[in-house]
Amino acid sequence: MNWTDCGSYLEIYPPKEFNFEECLIFLGRSSQEVLHQLKEGSVYKLIKVNESLVLCRIGYTHNAIKVEFPISPPPVDLRNKVAAYIWEWFDLDQDLVGFYQVASTDKVLKKIVPKYDGLRIIGIPDLFEALVWAIIGQQINLTFAYKLKKRFVEQYGDSLTCNGETYWLFPSFEKIASINVDDLRKLQFTVRKAEYIIDIAKAMTNGVLTKELLLQEKDVQQIRKSLMKIRGIGAWTADYVMMKCLHDTSAFPVSDVGLHNALKNLLGLERKPTIGEIEGYATGWEGWQAYATFYLWRSLYD
Numbered sequence: 338m339n340w341t342d343c344g345s346y347l348e349i350y351p352p353k354e355f356n357f358e359e360c361l362i363f364l365g366r367s368s369q370e371v372l373h374q375l376k377e378g379s380v381y382k383l384i385k386v387n388e389s390l391v392l393c394r395i396g397y398t399h400n401a402i403k404v405e406f407p408i409s410p411p412p413v414d415l416r417n418k419v420a421a422y423i424w425e426w427f428d429l430d431q432d433l434v435g436f437y438q439v440a441s442t443d444k445v446l447k448k449i450v451p452k453y454d455g456l457r458i459i460g461i462p463d464l465f466e467a468l469v470w471a472i473i474g475q476q477i478n479l480t481f482a483y484k485l486k487k488r489f490v491e492q493y494g495d496s497l498t499c500n501g502e503t504y505w506l507f508p509s510f511e512k513i514a515s516i517n518v519d520d521l522r523k524l525q526f527t528v529r530k531a532e533y534i535i536d537i538a539k540a541m542t543n544g545v546l547t548k549e550l551l552l553q554e555k556d557v558q559q560i561r562k563s564l565m566k567i568r569g570i571g572a573w574t575a576d577y578v579m580m581k582c583l584h585d586t587s588a589f590p591v592s593d594v595g596l597h598n599a600l601k602n603l604l605g606l607e608r609k610p611t612i613g614e615i616e617g618y619a620t621g622w623e624g625w626q627a628y629a630t631f632y633l634w635r636s637l638y639d
Contacts (some may be wrong), residue, residue: 338429340420347420349402354433356455357397358636361618363459369483370492371505377589381407383497383504384422389518390497392504393419402427403564405443428457428584436586436625439500443621446629448603449636457560460581464548465541467582468567471574472528472533479595489617507591533569540567548582578625584635591615599633 340349374381379396394405440446470476474482493508521531540546556561564575579588597609622629
């Protein structure tokens with residue numbers, strides 16, 4: 338991680354394959370998003386560090402990500418953790434040179450990857466948030482998924498107000514472990530989804546499910562199996578979480594509707610491709626399926 342603590346603000350130095358504008362376009366894809374706000378070329382994000390709530394204004398200037406603190410700078414040890422969070426959020430550890438080499442000769446990817454050069458997978462560093470967001474999104478359209486997330490966050494998340502604007506944190510697993518299915522039913526969650534989410538919250542509260550334990554698994558297939566043992570987590574959810582939270586560049590949510598639509602549009606197909614056809618298109622993406630998927634998702638917002 339390459340960054341400088343300037344006291345009242347931080348400067349984070351990303352790899353040269355980084356395009357902040359492209360990342361903002363992805364972050365701005367829904368007006369219903371409740372966990373960050375875009376204003377005047379910056380993203381405002383509330384982060385919980387230890388037990389402190391830290392509001393960050395994240396912009397980009399002179400090849401550096403500039404992180405300012407609209408309320409007040411946190412202590413030095415917390416600033417270090419803020420920098421680490423943002424580094425992970427933008428997936429800045431990932432060397433994209435190999436992906437761009439793969440894309441340059443791939444018949445599908447070479448059509449879109451150069452357009453979004455420097456886009457990074459915008460991750461979900463918190464495992465509970467990643468799991469819940471994936472479960473919320475199962476078998477419903479994205480617009481309704483964002484509505485459910487907004488209700489969930491505003492009902493159970495912590496918040497902080499600055500200059501008349503309220504900024505929200507995703508609810509903690511400890512908080513959700515203490516509620517019941519009927520509480521989520523009132524927000525229009527199905528019984529099944531409510532049960533899955535509360536069960537996961539309880540497992541995390543008991544320490545039997547953590548990000549650290551998953552990352553200790555021997556290989557990515559073992560991590561995938563561990564995730565799929567959890568009630569409510571199928572192949573798509575496991576791959577989504579591995580891609581967005583665990584930084585597995587080979588994760589491939591092959592049944593994803595957005596991926597199917599992007600390929601249909603890009604290739605001018607009369608119908609969505611089958612799983613078998615998608616696997617055929619992806620034969621050259623080995624090791625980079627997650628990034629290929631993310632760039633294809635990005636093409637849906639043009």
